[in-house]
Amino acid sequence: xxxxxxxxxxxxxxxxxxxxxxxxxxxxxxxxxxxxxxxxxxxxxxxxxxxxxxxxxxxxxxxxxxxxxxxxxxxxxxxxxxxxxxxxxxxxxxxxxxxxxxxxxxxxxxxxxxxxxxxxxxxxxxxxxxxxxxxxxxxxxxxxxxxxxxxxxxxxxxxxxxxxxxxx
Amino acid sequence: xxxxxxxxxxxxxxxxxxxxxxxxxxxxxxxxxxxxxxxxxxxxxxxxxxxxxxxxxxxxxxxxxxxxxxxxxxxxxxxxxxxxxxxxxxxxxxxxxxxxxxxxxxxxxxxxxxxxxxxxxxxxxxxxxxxxxxxxxxxxxxxxxxxxxxxxxxxxxxxxxxxxxxxxxxxxxxxxxxxxxxxxxxxxxxxxxxxxxxxxxxxxxxxxxxxxxxxxxxxxxxxxxxxxxxxxxxxxxxxxxxxxxxxxxxxxxxxxxxxxxxxxxxxxxxxxxxxxxxxxxxxxxxxxxxxxxxxxxxxxxxxxxxxxxxxxxxxxxxxxxxxxxxxxxxxxxxxxxxxxxxxxxxxxxxxxxxxxxxxxxxxxxxxxxxxxxxxxxxxxxxxxxxxxxxxxxxxxxxxxxxxxxxxxxxxxxxxxxxxxxxxxxxx
Numbered sequence: 369x370x371x372x373x374x375x376x377x378x379x380x381x382x383x384x385x386x387x388x389x390x391x392x393x394x395x396x397x398x399x400x401x402x403x404x405x406x407x408x409x410x411x412x413x414x415x416x417x418x419x420x421x422x423x424x425x426x427x428x429x430x431x432x433x434x435x436x437x438x439x440x441x442x443x444x445x446x447x448x449x450x451x452x453x454x455x456x457x458x459x460x461x462x463x464x465x466x467x468x469x470x471x472x473x474x475x476x477x478x479x480x481x482x483x484x485x486x487x488x489x490x491x492x493x494x495x496x497x498x499x500x501x502x503x504x505x506x507x508x509x510x511x512x513x514x515x516x517x518x519x520x521x522x523x524x525x526x527x528x529x530x531x532x533x534x535x536x
Numbered sequence: 537x538x539x540x541x542x543x544x545x546x547x548x549x550x551x552x553x554x555x556x557x558x559x560x561x562x563x564x565x566x567x568x569x570x571x572x573x574x575x576x577x578x579x580x581x582x583x584x585x586x587x588x589x590x591x592x593x594x595x596x597x598x599x600x601x602x603x604x605x606x607x608x609x610x611x612x613x614x615x616x617x618x619x620x621x622x623x624x625x626x627x628x629x630x631x632x633x634x635x636x637x638x639x640x641x642x643x644x645x646x647x648x649x650x651x652x653x654x655x656x657x658x659x660x661x662x663x664x665x666x667x668x669x670x671x672x673x674x675x676x677x678x679x680x681x682x683x684x685x686x687x688x689x690x691x692x693x694x695x696x697x698x699x700x701x702x703x704x705x706x707x708x709x710x711x712x713x714x715x716x717x718x719x720x721x722x723x724x725x726x727x728x729x730x731x732x733x734x735x736x737x738x739x740x741x742x743x744x745x746x747x748x749x750x751x752x753x754x755x756x757x758x759x760x761x762x763x764x765x766x767x768x769x770x771x772x773x774x775x776x777x778x779x780x781x782x783x784x785x786x787x788x789x790x791x792x793x794x795x796x797x798x799x800x801x802x803x804x805x806x807x808x809x810x811x812x813x814x815x816x817x818x819x820x821x822x823x824x825x826x827x828x829x830x831x832x833x834x835x836x837x838x839x840x841x842x843x844x845x846x847x848x849x850x851x852x853x854x855x856x857x858x859x860x861x862x863x864x865x866x867x868x869x870x871x872x873x874x875x876x877x878x879x880x881x882x883x884x885x886x887x888x889x890x891x892x893x894x895x896x897x898x899x900x901x902x903x904x905x906x907x908x909x910x911x912x913x914x915x916x917x918x919x920x921x922x923x924x925x926x927x928x929x930x931x932x933x934x935x936x937x938x939x940x941x942x943x944x945x946x947x948x949x950x951x952x953x954x955x956x957x958x959x960x961x962x963x
Contacts, residue, residue: 381806388805388812391594395779403771413588420591420812421582424820427813428556437554437814438868440911442926444552460553467560475578500578 384426391419414488418496425503432507451522458518465511472504537832541566541825546866555871556814559821566828577824584823585816588775589695593643594812595778596686599759600647601804602785603638607795608756609651612637615753618745620720626733627660628673628723635677636716637753639684640760641781643691645869645906649678649914653921663733668932669726671922675914675929676719676936679903682869684712686763686781689902691774692819692873693895696826697881700892701774702767706958707896709764711947715900718939726935755792759784768961815870822874830878839883849887853948856880857901861941864905868913872902896954897947904940907933 398412431437447453479497486493544565548558563577603609616633623629634652642648653674660670682689685705694701727733759781766772772780789796796804829835842855860880863872877898884894906914909930919926947953 384809385802385806388594388809392598392779392782392805395591395595395775396783399772399776399779402776416591417586417588420594420816421585423594423809424585424813424816427809427811428817429813431810431814431817435554436810437556438818438913439552439554439558440549441552442910443550456551460548460551463548463561464553464557467557467564470564470574471560471578471581474573474575477575478579478582497582500582504578 380426380430384423384430387419387423387426391416391423394419411488414486418486418491421496422499425499429503429506429510433510454518454522458515458522461511461515461518465508465515468504468507468511472501472508475500475504537566537569537829538834538838540569541829555868556818556821559818559825559871563821563824563828566825566832570828570832572828572831576828580824580827581817581820584820587695589691589701589773590816590819592686592691592773592775592778593688593815594808595775595782596643596688597647597811597815598782598804598808599778599785600642600644600651601808602782602789602796603642604647604651604654605789605796605800605804607793608641608785608788609634609638609655611749611752611756611793613652613655615746615749615757618742618749622735622739622741623724624733624735625720625723625727627656627663628665628670628727628733629720631656631660631670631673632677632680632716632719632723635674635680636684636712637757637760639681639687639712640763641686641756641785642681643686643688645678645681645903645914646917648681649674649917650921652678653918657922660733665732666932667922668924668928669732671918671924671929672932672936673719673723674921675907675912675918676933676940677716678914678918679906679940680712680715680719682903682906683708683715683896683900685709685760685767686774686778687899688815689869689873689899690895692870693877693898694774696823696874696877697891697895699895700962702770703892703958703962704895705764705767705774706961707892707954708899709957710953711896711900711943714946714953715940715943718943719936722935722939755788770962818870819874822871825871826875826878829875835879835882838879839886842883843886847887849889850948852884852887853889853897856884857897857944857948860898860901861904864902865908866911867905868911869902869906872905873898890951890955892958893951893954897944900940900944900947904937904944907940908937 394412394416398409402408444453444456447456479494479501482493482497484493485491541562544562545558548561549555567574567576613630613634616637617630620629620633621627631652635648638648638652657670657674661667685708687708690704690708691701693699694704762784763777763781766777842852846852846855863876881891881894885891906912909915915929919929
């Protein structure tokens with residue numbers, strides 16, 4: 369199980385890295401052809417925007433896995449006893465879960481109802497928007513794991529119930 | 537509606553929920569109260585992100601990543617040292633001037649605080665600076681990074697208000713230099729009074745040394761020339777300038793300075809993708825908020841309230857800036873910019889304030905918010921690089937906050953400082 373997670377994570381990183389490199393090359397190529405060859409690549413603008421949307425959502429999910437989204441920790445950190453702090457964080461995680469569920473479920477509705485093709489590349493917009501429910505579902509899974517981590521910290525008296533409990 | 541939004545946002549933020557998700561909860565509550573379908577939330581996030589100008593952000597992030605690893609920052613520091621290192625206050629001035637050079641290359645204050653602070657805080661402490669003061673100088677100078685173009689807040693303002701990003705970029709040049717000067721003057725008086733890094737007889741300004749270090753830094757300094765020149769000449773959009781800057785930075789790091797190896801490249805792309813995800817998710821969510829608040833007629837009501845107090849141009853300008861200054865204490869720059877720019881712009885335009893001018897002023901004002909407690913992203917970074925306690929840093933940074941507020945007041949009373957270059961170049 370541990371190995372499977374490791375492989376999945378490495379694959380995910382590879383996917384993010386490769387997409388960032390492609391984005392870099394596509395925009396670079398479009399700037400080059402426009403200024404050096406005097407012809408613009410109509411598809412490049414569109415493709416770069418789509419890859420950009422995918423990277424944004426994939427990167428957001430990746431950052432969520434490692435608790436790297438910006439927030440204020442210094443007040444919660446001081447809450448004592450530790451159990452109360454965990455309880456507050458648990459409530460926070462559940463509210464995050466609600467936001468993620470809405471993004472996943474209604475993101476699916478939005479993507480599923482998009483029937484048009486993109487103007488330059490004729491890509492179905494449905495598949496471009498599907499990244500929203502896909503990464504949303506991934507974050508819901510991560511969220512559930514985080515919630516279970518908090519619960520087990522809450523009900524186990526022998527372990528310190530602090531920390532943000534990030535899960536890879 | 538505004539009060540519901542604010543109390544939900546701050547309530548959840550104080551509980552330690554990341555800002556992006558606190559905004560998400562606030563958006564859900566507003567959707568519920570306004571009886572709109574939940575579908576609006578993902579739809580608004582997507583349509584907010586689907587924008588070519590926003591694409592400039594990953595490129596400027598990438599430049600920041602390369603600069604941190606690629607020896608570019610070090611060469612800029614050496615060059616700055618040859619120019620101002622001999623003045624009383626020594627490395628404090630070097631830190632500020634380096635931030636100004638760096639600001640011309642990278643558009644993020646956080647990246648700047650990390651890069652320049654990491655390089656200069658240890659030598660500043662060796663030169664006699666208390667760590668808290670060294671951290672305070674680093675943090676306040678990092679704000680220049682988002683005022684001298686390129687700048688991510690300028691891009692965001694341009695996108696949400698449909699204002700020319702190129703013009704805002706040009707408008708930031710003089711204010712950025714003024715902020716730098718005000719910080720250097722403050723540093724001069726503080727170090728003189730406390731006898732830190734006083735002038736040494738053996739250290740003089742030397743033209744030969746300037747030339748020597750310029751040979752190292754010159755290529756790196758070509759990046760801001762390309763960006764500003766390209767935009768000035770109407771050749772590049774901000775996104776294209778970002779892409780060119782990214783290629784030049786990578787080329788310099790790989791082949792000229794040779795401090796980036798091919799093995800580092802995947803890591804640079806991965807962390808660029810991650811920071812892009814963090815920033816863009818926040819952008820999408822905040823744009824959703826702005827849409828909802830506009831739909832709830834908050835901008836209209838706010839404008840009515842303000843105009844019932846004052847109807848003069850200066851009155852409205854001062855009032856909005858007082859508001860922004862207080863927002864800066866409790867809110868991070870990116871969400872504050874995205875949520876408030878569309879709300880405030882109709883108000884200030886109704887009394888004849890130029891949108892380009894307002895974009896620069898708003899960025900400077902919210903930029904000061906990055907170094908005011910309790911919510912100041914740059915302060916946290918500076919605490920880390922200088923290894924000092926938050927309270928100590930806050931005490932040392934107070935005179936620098938005052939210096940930046942004085943500069944902001946100059947901009948408010950003399951709009952020409954901002955508008956001179958854009959009006960001269962683009963008619």
